[in-house]
Amino acid sequence: MDAAIALATRRPELVGLGVAPLLGDCSGLASVPAELQRADAQALLDQVIAGVEDGTVSGPYCNVADHVLRPYLPTT
Numbered sequence: 001m002d003a004a005i006a007l008a009t010r011r012p013e014l015v016g017l018g019v020a021p022l023l024g025d026c027s028g029l030a031s032v033p034a035e036l037q038r039a040d041a042q043a044l045l046d047q048v049i050a051g052v053e054d055g056t057v058s059g060p061y062c063n064v065a066d067h068v069l070r071p072y073l074p075t076t
């Protein structure tokens with residue numbers, strides 16, 4: 001998670017301007033109670049995907065977010 005946040009902070013032009021508003025939620029995810037982490041991670045991923053769809057988040061950064069958030073999501 002820290003590497004994904006650092007990338008977004010250092011290179012906003014690569015990740016897209018839509019990532020910046022999500023960084024606080026990303027950095028706080030590990031401190032959220034376990035029972036809430038799944039819902040918060042899914043909400044963050046949904047916001048990243050919506051950002052890709054509206055052009056404010058890059059596709060490659062979406063892949064990074066998916067990789068980082070996947071451990072918080074339920075396995076299917």
